[in-house]
Amino acid sequence: MRPQRGGRPPASPPQTVKQLLKVLRQQQSGGGGRPPVSAPPTPTPTHGGPWPGPPLVPPNPCGAPPVPHGGPGGAYGGGAPNLGGCQAAAPFAPPGPPWPQPLAPGGDLGGTLGGLTPDLEPDPEPDPGELAAARAAVRAMDPRELLRQDEEGDTLLHVLCARGLRAPARAAAEAFKALGQLELREHRGKTPLLVAAAAAAGGVVGDLVALGADPDAADHRGRTALHLAATYGLPRVLQAMMSSGVPVNVEARNFEGQTPLHCAVLSHNASLRAGGNPGGVSGGGPPISTPQDRLLCVELLLRMGADCGSQDMKSSQTVLHLAVRGGNLALTHLLLRQPGVAPRLVNVKAHGNTPLHMAAALPGGPSQEPLVRLLLAWGADPGARNLEHDLPHSLLPPGPPGDQLRLLLKSRRGARRPSPTS
CATH class of the missing domain: 1.25.40.20 (Ankyrin repeat-containing domain)
Structure with missing residues (x-):
């Protein structure tokens, strides 16, 4: 790296945002006295925006260890567990009796659309104290550090969305909105909303849409949040999109020419071929969703006005x-x-x-x-x-x-x- 004029070169930043989180967490806990050589510089803020004071950030207020993200079966992982007392997306337990398969000739499914499973309960709001602490941490952060992208294009907001950490993600998203960067993309073309959708973080999805995130944003494969939820069988994500009241293009096409409803039907077909073992569908990854989840995605998309034709x-x-x-x-x-x-x-x-x-x-x-x-x-x-x-x-x-x-x-x-x- 070429030295800057009038001074020495800054210390090399960590390679990824996930490493940044680990470094700053070690600094917070006083781990070992001297910070690692890969610790990022802490320049004096020169912006004049809403982050006064030194750019000291507890970038992971919950103390959760950084994890790779990429999705169900390799694209950002499933819903995050509740780590360190942080609010995470609650896992969805499919209600009602198991889906009848196969159906006897002339048999009845036991109800019309919407009668198979009850509406999902919305994710609980984050704790006010936790949200206030997360906002204070973000306000203390220099915007350049907040918006820094790692080698995979991830920012702190992408990582928080991937973990399903609702309070820190909302606080960071508010700051990103103020900076006009709520649609910042990582290397697969995913905005924070798409990352949250792929991570089954319904509460985070709802917060981002409410803050103005583009509900029709698509990744490098043309997949919107609806496509991701339909493909991976994530009804809570669809419920969050539907409950937001924000218009969304339910007939959007991915680069295969498929609507979200096409993806939901193919996903349900795949879950039945796998014998109800979703882990088999995802290529050996952790269980993603059940056939009931995937059926509910079909129902929700039909409720949203998806065209069967x-x-x-x-x-x-x-x-x-x-x-x-x-x-x-x-x-x-x-x-x-x-x-x-x-x-x-x-x-x-x-x-x-x-x-x-x-x-x-x-x-x-x-x-x-x-x-x-x-x-x-x-x-x-x-x-x-x-x-x-x-x-x-x-x-x-x-x-x-x-x-x-x-x-x-x-x-x-x-x-x-x-x-x-x-």
């Missing part, structure tokens, strides 16, 4: 196509029961294939026959042809179960065929 930009599939293609009988039933969905979508084609084509093309299994019967009951056309001019019955697998369904589809097709005099 939106087709993704790559394959033109609606969420009904995705649910059927995943063999997800219960979710298919839920979607078809939404007002106006069945007559509008049951025969929509995605690259030529209707949902009935996709049900017929499934490789057998216990859900295939109920899916076919369910789609027929809601008006699926067994005479529709795809781009290869295939009828649904020609896609059925060989063997006795497929032969029985073949007869069913052929008979239904004959029943739908108009008479010569009509």
Whole structure:
């Protein structure tokens, strides 16, 4: 590093904000007398803003150890535990009975949208004393240190959001807003709001949106906070966004051309394939959410006005196509029961294939026959042809179960065929 004019070069700053937190925590506790050589300089403030006095910061008032963040399964981690008496996002315990899977033919889900699970209780407000102490700590901080980004682009606010530490995160966010930097991004393009969303910190998400954070901000993969919550099965994040009253684009597209509702359906499909073990879905990471969590995300997005008829930009599939293609009988039933969905979508084609084509093309299994019967009951056309001019019955697998369904589809097709005099 080149020396500054008229003085010696400053000490090398820590490589990451997480190291900065560790260094300053050691200084606070008087650990070892002399500060480490990597301790950041403490220049005299020259700003004239709302942080008078020396820039001495207890940047982690809770004393929580710094942790790597990156998300569920590698992108910022799950909800933070309650460390050192700090307010953290409360873990979500899915209420109600387990999701019925598979559903018997003609079975009922036990209610319409919103009847499966009760509304989530909002996260409690942070302790006033803790919030006041956090604000005092932030006011004592030099803005240059507050906004410093580490080698991964993280600021102190990003780290606090990743930990789900609500009181310190709110205090830091207020300061970032005053400095016009509430949308500062780290190396993956995540704003503090996106970091909090990926960390399942619903309370922090609500605070950031209330302070004016852009609810439609997207990361380098085009994912908004709604996409992240839907992908990882985080209903508290969706609840916080919905409860804020701030308009949000529920039809935003990620770079795969998918809306948050597409992501929520794919996530629920994946949780069922993993046998209800979310840890398996995330590639060996810690458990993220249950199938009930992921189903509740579908419900919440529908409450927010998500359009079941939106087709993704790559394959033109609606969420009904995705649910059927995943063999997800219960979710298919839920979607078809939404007002106006069945007559509008049951025969929509995605690259030529209707949902009935996709049900017929499934490789057998216990859900295939109920899916076919369910789609027929809601008006699926067994005479529709795809781009290869295939009828649904020609896609059925060989063997006795497929032969029985073949007869069913052929008979239904004959029943739908108009008479010569009509």
